[in-house]
Amino acid sequence: MYKILTRRSSSQAVPLINKVYHEHGKVVVFNNLDALVGLRPKPVRRHRTLILLLAYIAVSCTSFYFVQERYSYLGFFAEPDRIDLMAAIINVLPLISLFGVFLFGRFSFGYCLSFYFFTILLGYCWIAPSSIYGYDSHLATLSILASAVTFAVPAVFLVPDRPKFPEISPAYFERCLVAILIISAAVLVAGASYDFKLAKLSEIYLYRDQIDFPRPLGYAIGITTGALLPFAFTCFVFLRRWGHVAVTTALMFAAFPITLAKLSLLAPIWLTFLLLLSRRAGPREATILSLLVPMLVGLIAYALQRSGLVPNDLLFGTINFRMIAVPAMTIDIYSDFFSRHVVTHFCQISMLKQLVSHCAYAEPLALVMAKSYNFGVLNAPLFATEGIASVGPVAAPFIAMICGFILALANGASARLPWRFVLVSSGVVVPAFLNVPMTTMLLSNGAATLCLLWLLTPRSLFAR
Amino acid sequence: MKKSSIGLCGRVISILGLMAIVLSIYLPAALYLEAHSVPIDKTVLTPPFERLAGNAFAIYKRPAVPPADTVNEPRRSRAVVFEDGTMLGPGHSPHSEINAIGRGRYSYWSEGENVAVIVFSTSDNSDPNTNGKTYRLIDPDVQDPYKAQLKPGSSAN
Numbered sequence: 001m002y003k004i005l006t007r008r009s010s011s012q013a014v015p016l017i018n019k020v021y022h023e024h025g026k027v028v029v030f031n032n033l034d035a036l037v038g039l040r041p042k043p044v045r046r047h048r049t050l051i052l053l054l055a056y057i058a059v060s061c062t063s064f065y066f067v068q069e070r071y072s073y074l075g076f077f078a079e080p081d082r083i084d085l086m087a088a089i090i091n092v093l094p095l096i097s098l099f100g101v102f103l104f105g106r107f108s109f110g111y112c113l114s115f116y117f118f119t120i121l122l123g124y125c126w127i128a129p130s131s132i133y134g135y136d137s138h139l140a141t142l143s144i145l146a147s148a149v150t151f152a153v154p155a156v157f158l159v160p161d162r163p164k165f166p167e168i169s170p171a172y173f174e175r176c177l178v179a180i181l182i183i184s185a186a187v188l189v190a191g192a193s194y195d196f197k198l199a200k201l202s203e204i205y206l207y208r209d210q211i212d213f214p215r216p217l218g219y220a221i222g223i224t225t226g227a228l229l230p231f232a233f234t235c236f237v238f239l240r241r242w243g244h245v246a247v248t249t250a251l252m253f254a255a256f257p258i259t260l261a262k263l264s265l266l267a268p269i270w271l272t273f274l275l276l277l278s279r280r281a282g283p284r285e286a287t288i289l290s291l292l293v294p295m296l297v298g299l300i301a302y303a304l305q306r307s308g309l310v311p312n313d314l315l316f317g318t319i320n321f322r323m324i325a326v327p328a329m330t331i332d333i334y335s336d337f338f339s340r341h342v343v344t345h346f347c348q349i350s351m352l353k354q355l356v357s358h359c360a361y362a363e364p365l366a367l368v369m370a371k372s373y374n375f376g377v378l379n380a381p382l383f384a385t386e387g388i389a390s391v392g393p394v395a396a397p398f399i400a401m402i403c404g405f406i407l408a409l410a411n412g413a414s415a416r417l418p419w420r421f422v423l424v425s426s427g428v429v430v431p432a433f434l435n436v437p438m439t440t441m442l443l444s445n446g447a448a449t450l451c452l453l454w455l456l457t458p459r460s461l462f463a464r
Numbered sequence: 465m466k467k468s469s470i471g472l473c474g475r476v477i478s479i480l481g482l483m484a485i486v487l488s489i490y491l492p493a494a495l496y497l498e499a500h501s502v503p504i505d506k507t508v509l510t511p512p513f514e515r516l517a518g519n520a521f522a523i524y525k526r527p528a529v530p531p532a533d534t535v536n537e538p539r540r541s542r543a544v545v546f547e548d549g550t551m552l553g554p555g556h557s558p559h560s561e562i563n564a565i566g567r568g569r570y571s572y573w574s575e576g577e578n579v580a581v582i583v584f585s586t587s588d589n590s591d592p593n594t595n596g597k598t599y600r601l602i603d604p605d606v607q608d609p610y611k612a613q614l615k616p617g618s619s620a621n
Contacts, residue, residue: 075580079524134506139497146490154479160472339503340618341610360613371609394494401483 045282046103052288053099060119060324061092063295064126066302067325070313076329076375078130087129094145095125101152107283107419108411110155110404113430115287120381120434121148123328131332135339143393144331147383147400154404160412167458174239180232181244184251187224190217191258201314204260209377211260219444225255225264226428227446231453233271234425238418238462262318263428271427278420286423294319327434330380333373334365334388346390349439365389365437385437403438413451416459426450503618509545509582509599513592519566519585520559521592532572532580541572545584546600552587559583572601 065080065088072079080088098118105111121144128137128144168176195211213221229252236244249268256265263270277293278286302316346352347359361368365385369378380389382403387396414422429447442448513521533541533556545552552568562569566585574580582601586592592599608614 073574073580132506134504136497136501136503139494139501142490142494142497146486146494149486150483153482158472158475158479340615341613342615361610368610394491394498397487397490401487 045284048282049103049284049288052285052292053102056288056292057092057096057099057122059292059295059299060122061089061126063299063320064088064123064325064328066299066316067321068127068130070302070316071321071325074375076132076333076373077127078132080130084130088126091129091141092122092125095122095148098148098152101156102284102288105156105284106159107287107423108156108159109414109422109426109430110158110407110411111284112287112423112426113407113433114152114155116291116430116434117151117381117383118148119291119324120327120331121145121383123325124331127325127328127332131336133332133336135336137335140331140335140339140388140393143388143396144383146397147387150397150401151383151404151407154401155407155411158405158408158411159415160408162412162415162455167460168456170458170461173456173458173461174241177232177235177244180228181247181251184224184228184232187217187220188251188254188258191221191255196257197260198257199260201262201265204262205376208260221255221259222444223446223449225252225259225261225267225446226432227450227453229255230267230271230428231425231450233268234275234421234427235457235461237275237424238421262322263432267428270431271424274424274427275420278423283419283423286420290423291324295324323431323434327381330369330378330435331384331388333369333375333378334380334384335393337369337372338388338392343388343392344390346386348385348389348437379435379440380437381434382438386439406438410447410451410454414454417454417457418462421462422454425454505600507600507602509601511593515591516559516563516583518563519589520562520583521585522581522583524581532574534574542605543572543601543603545570545572545582546602547587548597550587552584 065085068077068080068084071077078084095118102111102115102118105114124144125141128141131137191213194213194217197207199207229248233245233248233252236242236248252264252268255261255267258264273293274286274290277289280286281289298316298319301310302313302320304310305313305316342360344359344361344365345356347356348361348365353359363371366377366379369380370376379385383396383400386403387393387399391399429441429445429450432445433441433447436445509523513523516522531537531540532543533539539556541555544555547568552570555570555572557569557571559571559573562571562583562585566589568585568587570582570584572580572582584592584599586595586597588595
């Protein structure tokens with residue numbers, strides 16, 4: 001099938017090695033192996049992606065239905081009847097048309113993040129028609145639909161090239177990775193001196209509100225767990241430094257008793273899952289499967305629990321409810337609150353709050369929601385916070401578009417890195433985006449730091 | 465390198481053009497919906513009401529209100545049922561009394577993790593599905609902690 005030819009050009013002193021690929025009787029000449037690999041039969045891959053996307057949408061909607069049924073007793077969802085089910089199906093149809101973005105877009109950080117956001121916006125469109133709150137869900141749904149488009153299109157299709165500057169050497173970079181481990185360990189030790197509690201998963205909510213780190217330390221812990229450790233983990237795996245991988249994993253687990261965040265505990269398992277997935281699937285398929293597989297596992301666990309084969313629905317509650325449905329629910333709650341209350345004009349952002357003389361809300365938005373809805377501290381993604389809360393539903397798509405363009409810069413920072421490296425190293429940051437405003441994610445949860453690390457990563461590291 | 469920069473500029477312009485089209489379609493529709501938005505009164509109990517037995521009717525689907533009565537705390541709920549603006553009662557009534565006597569007796573009840581249910585009877589023991597009256601569930605204790613930030617014309621409920 002492949003022939004390697006050597007061709008001498010009169011103008012070139014060095015022989016140019018070309019590879020020839022016969023496809024449907026045509027001969028195509030390539031100068032490098034990457035391009036040759038890129039000439040896999042695309043229709044088959046698109047076909048696979050399309051089937052996966054359709055399966056994903058079906059599983060997501062099934063998951064949202066059962067979450068509503070299971071958790072309606074909490075008083076935040078209505079228990080769905082047949083009319084609600086029909087209304088939900090009709091309401092998600094316009095958003096489903098956005099799946100073309102994920103079918104034709106190329107993998108990037110923005111692609112991955114947009115796909116995760118697509119899932120929670122799908123969840124919002126599912127619950128909006130049967131929302132128990134009194135706001136106008138038609139306007140909110142239209143706003144979310146427009147926001148999904150204005151965010152995803154620049155975030156997926158705009159991939160600027162990495163700025164050109166002298167690269168650090170791979171040997172020096174490896175020393176920097178060790179320095180990252182030392183800094184991370186120091187941050188965690190400092191965090192442990194303020195708070196260290198070995199709590200069960202079911203008890204973390206009792207203690208988490210009591211954690212009060214000094215602000216700089218809180219930022220440092222967020223950046224360490226969100227960016228530094230996952231980045232170091234991925235680099236060491238790619239460099240096959242298994243001893244360092246073990247140390248990084250231990251540090252990630254050590255963050256759990258300090259932060260009491262489930263994501264800290266699950267991070268090493270989640271990153272390993274992404275790594276294994278990316279070995280078996282292509283970039284788009286791996287992104288889709290990274291949510292499809294856990295959601296399916298949750299649904300199977302729920303079915304087993306309902307048939308009495310397992311004692312509890314911990315997996316369904318953690319994945320399908322907490323990880324996927326709660327961010328969708330926060331958009332419902334923020335939409336209700338800001339349909340009756342004045343918007344913030346971005347003064348919820350700490351830095352702006354200090355500059356603005358009068359801010360309508362003295363507390364962080366998560367606390368405002370906690371007081372108003374008795375559901376605990378409710379942080380929310382950018383669509384609810386920078387969007388609905390800051391400017392209201394009508395102007396929210398404009399803000400989503402700006403966020404999409406900002407995220408496109410992250411695509412530039414990670415340009416020319418292997419897609420598997422981007423997927424795994426952003427493995428903690430991407431799910432965190434579903435629950436946290438974008439400004440917080442960038443500054444205190446490590447997203448901006450991760451972009452800087454991607455920018456500085458020598459591309460020659462992966463050529464070895 | 466130059467070719468790549470031109471490509472990026474072209475792509476940014478194309479995306480901005482597409483965004484302009486999307487937003488120019490979206491904006492008039494959103495402004496129209498905002499101008500004509502009618503907030504739903506979430507205290508209203510919307511039919512159908514399920515007939516349980518005798519004079520008792522039930523509705524499971526209702527807006528979120530504070531906790532309902534339970535076996536351990538049978539008088540916990542502060543929620544009140546109104547019929548066309550007139551308060552019904554007595555609340556916390558046993559379901560057997562609502563069935564047998566009716567006359568506005570009601571109970572707001574939850575059991576374990578089940579959805580809280582409002583079991584009630586109408587003031588004249590007529591069928592609430594057909595009598596043309598409006599029923600509301602109101603919690604008099606509801607206080608909006610952000611009352612000062614309410615938009616003009618908005619209410620806490």
